[in-house]
Amino acid sequence: MTTAAPPLNPPIRTLLGPGPSDIHPRVLQAIGKNTVGHLDPYYLQLMDHMQAMLRDLFRTTNRMTMAISATGSAGMEATVVNLIEPGDPMLVCVNGVFGTRMADVAGRAGAEVTTVERPWGEVFTTKDLKEALAKTKPKVVGIVMAETSTGAWQPLEEISELVHDAGALLLVDAVTSLGGVAVEVDKWNIDAIYSGSQKCLSCPPGLAPVSFNDRALEVIRDRKTKVQSWYLDVSMLADYWGTDRVYHHTAPINMSYALYEAVQIIHEEGLDAAFARHFQNHVALKAGLAALGIEYTAQDGHQLPMLNAVRIPAGVDDARLRGALLSRFGIEIGGGLGAFKGKVWRIGLMGYGSRSANVLLFLAALEQLLAEQGYNFDHGASIAAATDHYRGAVSGDS
Amino acid sequence: MTTAAPPLNPPIRTLLGPGPSDIHPRVLQAIGKNTVGHLDPYYLQLMDHMQAMLRDLFRTTNRMTMAISATGSAGMEATVVNLIEPGDPMLVCVNGVFGTRMADVAGRAGAEVTTVERPWGEVFTTKDLKEALAKTKPKVVGIVMAETSTGAWQPLEEISELVHDAGALLLVDAVTSLGGVAVEVDKWNIDAIYSGSQKCLSCPPGLAPVSFNDRALEVIRDRKTKVQSWYLDVSMLADYWGTDRVYHHTAPINMSYALYEAVQIIHEEGLDAAFARHFQNHVALKAGLAALGIEYTAQDGHQLPMLNAVRIPAGVDDARLRGALLSRFGIEIGGGLGAFKGKVWRIGLMGYGSRSANVLLFLAALEQLLAEQGYNFDHGASIAAATDHYRGAVSGDS
Numbered sequence: 001m002t003t004a005a006p007p008l009n010p011p012i013r014t015l016l017g018p019g020p021s022d023i024h025p026r027v028l029q030a031i032g033k034n035t036v037g038h039l040d041p042y043y044l045q046l047m048d049h050m051q052a053m054l055r056d057l058f059r060t061t062n063r064m065t066m067a068i069s070a071t072g073s074a075g076m077e078a079t080v081v082n083l084i085e086p087g088d089p090m091l092v093c094v095n096g097v098f099g100t101r102m103a104d105v106a107g108r109a110g111a112e113v114t115t116v117e118r119p120w121g122e123v124f125t126t127k128d129l130k131e132a133l134a135k136t137k138p139k140v141v142g143i144v145m146a147e148t149s150t151g152a153w154q155p156l157e158e159i160s161e162l163v164h165d166a167g168a169l170l171l172v173d174a175v176t177s178l179g180g181v182a183v184e185v186d187k188w189n190i191d192a193i194y195s196g197s198q199k200c201l202s203c204p205p206g207l208a209p210v211s212f213n214d215r216a217l218e219v220i221r222d223r224k225t226k227v228q229s230w231y232l233d234v235s236m237l238a239d240y241w242g243t244d245r246v247y248h249h250t251a252p253i254n255m256s257y258a259l260y261e262a263v264q265i266i267h268e269e270g271l272d273a274a275f276a277r278h279f280q281n282h283v284a285l286k287a288g289l290a291a292l293g294i295e296y297t298a299q300d301g302h303q304l305p306m307l308n309a310v311r312i313p314a315g316v317d318d319a320r321l322r323g324a325l326l327s328r329f330g331i332e333i334g335g336g337l338g339a340f341k342g343k344v345w346r347i348g349l350m351g352y353g354s355r356s357a358n359v360l361l362f363l364a365a366l367e368q369l370l371a372e373q374g375y376n377f378d379h380g381a382s383i384a385a386a387t388d389h390y391r392g393a394v395s396g397d398s
Numbered sequence: 399m400t401t402a403a404p405p406l407n408p409p410i411r412t413l414l415g416p417g418p419s420d421i422h423p424r425v426l427q428a429i430g431k432n433t434v435g436h437l438d439p440y441y442l443q444l445m446d447h448m449q450a451m452l453r454d455l456f457r458t459t460n461r462m463t464m465a466i467s468a469t470g471s472a473g474m475e476a477t478v479v480n481l482i483e484p485g486d487p488m489l490v491c492v493n494g495v496f497g498t499r500m501a502d503v504a505g506r507a508g509a510e511v512t513t514v515e516r517p518w519g520e521v522f523t524t525k526d527l528k529e530a531l532a533k534t535k536p537k538v539v540g541i542v543m544a545e546t547s548t549g550a551w552q553p554l555e556e557i558s559e560l561v562h563d564a565g566a567l568l569l570v571d572a573v574t575s576l577g578g579v580a581v582e583v584d585k586w587n588i589d590a591i592y593s594g595s596q597k598c599l600s601c602p603p604g605l606a607p608v609s610f611n612d613r614a615l616e617v618i619r620d621r622k623t624k625v626q627s628w629y630l631d632v633s634m635l636a637d638y639w640g641t642d643r644v645y646h647h648t649a650p651i652n653m654s655y656a657l658y659e660a661v662q663i664i665h666e667e668g669l670d671a672a673f674a675r676h677f678q679n680h681v682a683l684k685a686g687l688a689a690l691g692i693e694y695t696a697q698d699g700h701q702l703p704m705l706n707a708v709r710i711p712a713g714v715d716d717a718r719l720r721g722a723l724l725s726r727f728g729i730e731i732g733g734g735l736g737a738f739k740g741k742v743w744r745i746g747l748m749g750y751g752s753r754s755a756n757v758l759l760f761l762a763a764l765e766q767l768l769a770e771q772g773y774n775f776d777h778g779a780s781i782a783a784a785t786d787h788y789r790g791a792v793s794g795d796s
Contacts, residue, residue: 005447032430049403206650252604
């Protein structure tokens with residue numbers, strides 16, 4: 001042995017960034033339970049229950065609903081590479097980092113990619129897509145429901161209608177939205193969708209729930225070429241998740257335990273109650289930040305409750321403030337990505353992390369650090385604004 | 399909530415199949431430790447230590463040594479898609495399921511694939527490759543070091559020399575071998591290699607250690623096309639694992655904790671001691687099975703110590719026996735894959751699972767179940783043969 005690595009001893013954090021989010025203690029217990037084989041009768045039953053619970057989360061009856069054995073970005077890649085064959089036209093809506101990523105993934109899959117763009121922080125309306133749809137006649141339209149780089153919340157219902165009228169499939173990124181706001185796969189007629197375990201599901205990163213409807217499966221069945229990724233080939237995965245149980249790859253057993261427990265916790269609370277909780281804590285945080293003169297980057301009426309992207313006040317040192325939040329209070333928030341680097345904070349209130357205690361703790365810590373940097377504000381005002389909201393909230397504290 | 403799933407309560411198993419293997423209790427504790435962010439200073443340090451420990455495991459100084467955020471099969475895909483561009487000739491050695499899989503993965507990556515084949519259970523010599531090398535002038539030659547479907551142990555040193563004389567890169571599957579037998583990346587001049595967390599590393603499935611040498615990185619740097627997989631693009635992963643720490647995907651934090659602990663346990667024991675332990679327990683098992691008239695499928699002198707693939711004795715009902723092993727004794731062994739289905743058992747003695755207690759338990763349970771099926775053998779002989787071996791072993795019990 002040439003390498004001495006220190007014993008594993010991770011610091012305790014309050015994870016209020018863009019993910020991973022705070023993990024429920026029950027989930028951390030679940031992930032450490034004794035491992036069984038990936039073809040063990042117990043594990044096969046667990047997969048069935050997992051599929052049923054994921055269908056409820058996605059609000060779908062799609063048979064092909066499961067978890068990809070990798071993180072959310074692999075979920076993006078899985079949906080794209082199964083639907084796209086070389087030369088297929090694909091339209092990607094880009095208003096942040098994750099739309100940009102989807103266009104890159106699609107290009108690597110051989111798609112003829114066209115993008116429509118909106119400024120970062122804004123969302124798309126049907127009129128943004130009409131021309132490009134008519135001109136490029138895409139096989140697939142990709143769009144991000146919750147753009148984690150900007151905090152923008154994209155409505156999907158009308159866009160879905162437009163996309164289907166144009167004869168295309170709708171592919172949706174729900175990495176950050178699933179479990180925090182309503183994701184209505186069947187009602188909104190979404191053909192393929194992916195998410196990640198580490199956002200509003202409050203499970204460690206490592207799995208990507210996905211769902212494909214029958215229209216998408218038909219397209220996959222009619223492919224003339226093999227899916228470029230063996231690992232992400234949905235037809236082969238279907239033989240393992242389906243009744244045939246054909247060995248494909250060795251499933252990540254303990255990660256599946258964690259996701260199973262995490263989704264069960266959500267269903268115990270109830271999806272609608274979880275959405276209401278995310279919304280309450282978002283409004284309280286927003287009231288607190290407003291009292292400090294801190295503004296959201298996403299356009300009004302389209303701000304995500306679980307991912308609060310805000311402009312860093314002028315004169316405040318980003319790295320110093322986030323560094324102190326982490327080292328002195330154990331609180332992680334996210335910095336800006338891409339064009340927003342150094343200009344934006346991303347405050348996640350996701351899943352188990354979306355709690356009033358976290359909102360108040362964060363505001364108190366933020367006030368102290370802003371004061372230390374000489375930022376001028378009414379001390380205590382953010383806490384007062386947040387608690388006022390909680391007192392007034394019909395559904396009480398959450 | 400429409401779906402009621404039962405509480406998570408996995409049965410206790412002794413995992414003596416082809417993986418996942420028995421997990422060390424310390425690893426199950428590690429995986430449930432509190433999650434930190436993927437850009438947390440603590441996690442970035444952990445990645446550095448992980449890289450150093452993985453280099454020791456692979457016996458390499460390769461800078462680009464890391465863990466892919468998915469299972470071993472994604473490690474296969476990662477090495478292939480980074481080295482191969484559409485139209486590149488690749489030669490794949492096929493003598494079992496995993497060579498077949500590699501040829502499939504390579505074809506999906508656009509390689510012009512040629513295969514050389516050996517019967518299942520046999521290994522390749524340089525003379526098997528010479529003609530195909532000269533004829534196809536491959537950019538990459540892929541070969542499986544430990545064929546988990548047959549238990550065959552492929553020597554690599556001479557083949558590596560031949561492959562390099564022919565101007566090709568050598569890509570090695572070390573999923574089942576790493577940590578159980580010597581894998582000498584630098585000494586054997588292996589250009590790209592992948593493994594999995596769930597075999598001799600005794601970590602839950604979900605991560606794929608990989609390593610690329612400078613020659614392989616140069617080939618990747620000189621690519622004319624983008625790597626087809628965004629998720630597995632080594633150049634982008636290098637920016638996250640390297641000093642730049644550029645966000646790529648959200649790393650599977652808790653799985654990394656598990657692998658960190660698992661590799662640390664191996665280094666505490668010492669690699670050579672771990673290899674000796676795997677060998678001792680294999681020899682004891684083999685002596686026990688011989689006393690029952692049970693034979694190995696892999697050719698003499700090339701039988702893997704961690705994966706004992708044996709022929710099911712005539713007249714024994716495979717499904718009934720493996721079912722009873724699992725339900726009555728909690729022991730999992732693997733059935734045969736592909737052409738070996740119903741004809742072969744695969745008994746894994748991997749990592750923490752490679753213990754004398756497991757060998758004796760397995761033989762005792764097997765004897766009982768064989769007796770119940772009316773199989774004719776000298777009762778107690780297998781235990782006697784195994785314990786004789788342990789008594790005689792110079793290094794004592796392990």
